Amino acid sequence: MANYMLEANDVIRQFKQYDSVITAVDRCSLKVEDGEFVAIIGASGSGKSTLLHVLAGLDRPQGGSVYIRGQNITAMSPDELGVFRGNYLGIVFQKHNLIPQLTALENILIPTVMCDKKDHTFQEHLKKLILALKIGNRLSHLPSELSGGQQQRVAIARALINRPQVLFADEPTGNLDRKNADEVLELLLELKKMIGQTLIMVTHDMSIADKADKIYMMDNGKLFLYKDKQGYYKTSYELEMKAALESERAKPLE
Amino acid sequence: MSLFKNLSSAKKNITYNYKRYICFLVILFLIQTLFAFVLVLYANNNANELNYLEDEYDYHLQLQNLTRDQFYYILDKSNNDMNPYFEVTRGTETQISGTSNVRYDMYIKFLDRDVDFDYNVFNSSLEKDIAELGENYQVFLSPLYDYEDDLFINTFICFLTCLFIFVCGCIIIYLLDSIMVNHYKFQYGIYMTFGANFKKLFKTAFAEMFVLSVMAFIPSQIVTNISTYAMLKGHGQPYTFNLLSVFLSLILCICVAAVPVFINIKNVSRKTPLYLISALDNTNLISSPRASADILDYTFPGKLEALSVTRFRKYGIKLIASTVSFSLLFFGCMYLGASYLKTLDYRKPEFTINFTGRKVVSEEKDKEDDSKEDDTSGDGSIYDIFENDKQKDDKDKSTVYDFTYNDEIKDYLYSFEGIEAIIKNCSTYAIDINSHVKLSKNQARLFGGETNENGERCYLNALYTVLDREVADIFDYFGYKIEGDIDKVINDSSYVAIPYGYNNADKFKLSVGDTIYIATDSKMLHSVYYVSGDYDYIMGLMLEGYEFSYAEYTVGAIIRDMPVGVEFPLYMNGEAYTRLTGNEVIYDSIDIIVNPDISNDTYDALLSDLRHAADYYSNMVIHNNNSKVLGEIEKNKNYSSVYLFVAIVLLSVSPVLWFFSQILFYLKRRPEFDMYFSFGSSKRQIRKAYIIDGIIYASVSAVVYTLMAFLLSWLLTAFLNSVFYAPGEYVRFYYSLPAIPYIIGLLVTCAAAFLSSLLPYLTYINACHPIFTGKKFEGKKDIISEGETGL
Ligand SMILES: Nc1ncnc2c1ncn2[C@@H]1O[C@H](COP(=O)(O)OP(=O)(O)O)[C@@H](O)[C@H]1O
Numbered sequence A: 001m002a003n004y005m006l007e008a009n010d011v012i013r014q015f016k017q018y019d020s021v022i023t024a025v026d027r028c029s030l031k032v033e034d035g036e037f038v039a040i041i042g043a044s045g046s047g048k049s050t051l052l053h054v055l056a057g058l059d060r061p062q063g064g065s066v067y068i069r070g071q072n073i074t075a076m077s078p079d080e081l082g083v084f085r086g087n088y089l090g091i092v093f094q095k096h097n098l099i100p101q102l103t104a105l106e107n108i109l110i111p112t113v114m115c116d117k118k119d120h121t122f123q124e125h126l127k128k129l130i131l132a133l134k135i136g137n138r139l140s141h142l143p144s145e146l147s148g149g150q151q152q153r154v155a156i157a158r159a160l161i162n163r164p165q166v167l168f169a170d171e172p173t174g175n176l177d178r179k180n181a182d183e184v185l186e187l188l189l190e191l192k193k194m195i196g197q198t199l200i201m202v203t204h205d206m207s208i209a210d211k212a213d214k215i216y217m218m219d220n221g222k223l224f225l226y227k228d229k230q231g232y233y234k235t236s237y238e239l240e241m242k243a244a245l246e247s248e249r250a251k252p253l254e
Numbered sequence B: 001m002s003l004f005k006n007l008s009s010a011k012k013n014i015t016y017n018y019k020r021y022i023c024f025l026v027i028l029f030l031i032q033t034l035f036a037f038v039l040v041l042y043a044n045n046n047a048n049e050l051n052y053l054e055d056e057y058d059y060h061l062q063l064q065n066l067t068r069d070q071f072y073y074i075l076d077k078s079n080n081d082m083n084p085y086f087e088v089t090r091g092t093e094t095q096i097s098g099t100s101n102v103r104y105d106m107y108i109k110f111l112d113r114d115v116d117f118d119y120n121v122f123n124s125s126l127e128k129d130i131a132e133l134g135e136n137y138q139v140f141l142s143p144l145y146d147y148e149d150d151l152f153i154n155t156f157i158c159f160l161t162c163l164f165i166f167v168c169g170c171i172i173i174y175l176l177d178s179i180m181v182n183h184y185k186f187q188y189g190i191y192m193t194f195g196a197n198f199k200k201l202f203k204t205a206f207a208e209m210f211v212l213s214v215m216a217f218i219p220s221q222i223v224t225n226i227s228t229y230a231m232l233k234g235h236g237q238p239y240t241f242n243l244l245s246v247f248l249s250l251i252l253c254i255c256v257a258a259v260p261v262f263i264n265i266k267n268v269s270r271k272t273p274l275y276l277i278s279a280l281d282n283t284n285l286i287s288s289p290r291a292s293a294d295i296l297d298y299t300f301p302g303k304l305e306a307l308s309v310t311r312f313r314k315y316g317i318k319l320i321a322s323t324v325s326f327s328l329l330f331f332g333c334m335y336l337g338a339s340y341l342k343t344l345d346y347r348k349p350e351f352t353i354n355f356t357g358r359k360v361v362s363e364e365k366d367k368e369d370d371s372k373e374d375d376t377s378g379d380g381s382i383y384d385i386f387e388n389d390k391q392k393d394d395k396d397k398s399t400v401y402d403f404t405y406n407d408e409i410k411d412y413l414y415s416f417e418g419i420e421a422i423i424k425n426c427s428t429y430a431i432d433i434n435s436h437v438k439l440s441k442n443q444a445r446l447f448g449g450e451t452n453e454n455g456e457r458c459y460l461n462a463l464y465t466v467l468d469r470e471v472a473d474i475f476d477y478f479g480y481k482i483e484g485d486i487d488k489v490i491n492d493s494s495y496v497a498i499p500y501g502y503n504n505a506d507k508f509k510l511s512v513g514d515t516i517y518i519a520t521d522s523k524m525l526h527s528v529y530y531v532s533g534d535y536d537y538i539m540g541l542m543l544e545g546y547e548f549s550y551a552e553y554t555v556g557a558i559i560r561d562m563p564v565g566v567e568f569p570l571y572m573n574g575e576a577y578t579r580l581t582g583n584e585v586i587y588d589s590i591d592i593i594v595n596p597d598i599s600n601d602t603y604d605a606l607l608s609d610l611r612h613a614a615d616y617y618s619n620m621v622i623h624n625n626n627s628k629v630l631g632e633i634e635k636n637k638n639y640s641s642v643y644l645f646v647a648i649v650l651l652s653v654s655p656v657l658w659f660f661s662q663i664l665f666y667l668k669r670r671p672e673f674d675m676y677f678s679f680g681s682s683k684r685q686i687r688k689a690y691i692i693d694g695i696i697y698a699s700v701s702a703v704v705y706t707l708m709a710f711l712l713s714w715l716l717t718a719f720l721n722s723v724f725y726a727p728g729e730y731v732r733f734y735y736s737l738p739a740i741p742y743i744i745g746l747l748v749t750c751a752a753a754f755l756s757s758l759l760p761y762l763t764y765i766n767a768c769h770p771i772f773t774g775k776k777f778e779g780k781k782d783i784i785s786e787g788e789t790g791l
């Protein structure tokens, strides 16, 4: 497992609602190598966001385990996990989730304040990010004074300021128009080249997914490999899916 | 370095978001002021008490195993010395708890400067005197005994008060902070997403509280020290600045802020960041979905409504808890303050005068001592000395022995300036004449007394006391409440009056007209031997060793509110007294109540007048109880004003807290209003729903508050009676619900609960909604709308 940057085994995440149980993530497993770009595609409501939150340590699964850099994050205490997230992980949400009371710059700097990294030399990095994301003239603005694209670019800068080893992005362009979306995605990929981190992105845009090293497809809580370096698995996917849909669903866990 | 960074960022945060922190600042200021007030007062009280007592006496002596007469003899010797080098400033008699023995305390002031030398002279002469009296005496000696004794009590009270403020403070800050943390959940979620953990969040939050506490420091110290200064000067007391209490109050304040913040942040950091970012809040809906649905002209099923109540339980409980708890604390403080004033009001005699000569004669006449008295020989010797003494003084024996309290001396004493009342005393201890009081089973409560073979309860601790018109007038003078007819007791020798006071009210269940029995005659079956033990123990032995015959008496009156010590007086007229005890009615001691407002000069003149009188009537011994000085010290401790102050602060805090919470809840309710308006419901419909909502909250709060107020005053009564002022004061507290504090508390509770439902609505209508005001809605920057927090 040490050779994988991220490895998830049989992850289960269920939600109780009154007396019924929704299995949003159903025994999903995936392996991501260092520096890879992995895309997760699937219909709305298939459990992509839920899976991503579990992988990023923002949510706790009921079953299975997630290893990042060889460390089992599902076994960590909330405090250890907090430090781990600050040091190694970054996330861009579907909605920007910027803090409305703080200016763009303050929002970007949140990770540097919250995480006690030894070498705090983010100034150079910050300049590069601001330059690349073209938000230099918007830094003292509040999120409510920024456009959707600008908000998302600030969110990307916030996710990357600590130079995370794994960046999770949940439909980062879902709320943007086509032109803005393309621009933001280009930036994201450019920055990936610049920093060299692993990228796990949820998207429903096939043209973006095509640029990924690996594509996973999510359907009704189940995860399937859709494409890797060897090529597409479209046919096998369909077969697998059929078998999977006929098989039993995961039993509700406590 | 990292602390400094935290502090400076906290400072920046606070100055940017001052609106959010102003409530915390106000409350931390109040808490710190309270702490400082209590601590500064404590330091000053101790210093002033020490001064007082140092002025009053140099040495304190405790004498044990002396008879009362021996003690009087010693007092007499010192008080009647015409050229004294020392002065007995106070002499008191105290029952040693758990035994029938007494202890005598004597406070001595040396008139010359050289205290050590004088003390040696005094001690050797005292040793000589006492050695003549017998061998059983014990002397304990300590400088400033009272101060050390009081220091303990003062420290204890100060500690309790600080603890009380600490707990209240923690609750207030906890409520405030949890409302705030709940409101800013989203921020905490984001911080945690990007690397914050408990330690980090706590450091940040604590740094804010620290900065706020420090900001409150200077103003609160100024307010405290100036008001303490004014208060002490008003009482003619010196004021000293105490650095320790100043810093202690800051530290306590910081701790009060740290504890609730710790708990809240701990709770937050246990949640997953995702939960914090995306959790929807139920508090943004009015309490009844049914009412909400009505607004939209839709019938909400009743069954679901009942289920959904639980959604609001947290909000409802918090709201009711916050409105009720502060009013209750206010009520409790007022109760304690009033009780404290009551103990101060309890009038203690300043002087006690004993007429010793007569007693000697009467006791030698009817020598009825039996096996239980083991210091008879001691008695013998003091009488010898006494008589020798008198002979040396060349006074006519007959005038000495015939003299007792009478109208002549009464008028003479009343002519002195400053004397307000004289309580004359003629009584006999039941134990001294082998008598006791017997009550039937259902006239007695659980504790006290000894049960005989018939299941009746026998009390040895009775003090048969003569009641005449003059004594009854004193009851009126003190304002004791009397049930029944006191005149019947004065005129009819088959009636008795019994007081319900501190020590016996919870032992008896008597009412006017009840028959009680008093043992009149005893026949010894076998000898009874005991050295010491409490009354009930001795009673048990006596029930085995004697056969008693009883006389019937009727309870003619019950005197309430009277301070009663270990022995309860049983009042009867002179005829009944003589019949029962075999003693003539001779008033052998009087208590003198002094007007508390007289000046020190008048007081000194009074004391010297009394000394002259004592010199003239040579069998008169003056005890100075120094109640005035001690009472003054107590008054100057100002605890009742502390309670009052705490009460007012708490009551004023509650609207601040409530207002703060409502502003935040209002922000959360905004989308709800928007939704209703967008569905086309009218302003009137919505207002109706909120008014009903407010009425429900107000009535529930009122009921909870009333129940709790009853419970609290009951608990406080029990607490005061058993712990706080017992047993030195002998003041009894009766269960009551003080009307004015109760009503004020109730009004504040109801108003807060009612407005908490209406205020968000009114604010919305008046300030924000463009439809109704015509003003353009200007979105506040610090408002997070629910939509933005979703994923
Ligand atoms: N907090 C939650 N409580 C209950 N159900 C949830 C929660 N979060 C997600 N779900 C459910 O889990 C399923 C997957 O949701 P999500 O992961 O958001 O899908 P996607 O991101 O692929 O559109 C959905 O059916 C959704 O209703």
Ligand SMILES: [Mg+2]
Binding pocket: A048, A049, A050, A094, A170
């Ligand atoms: Mg999603």
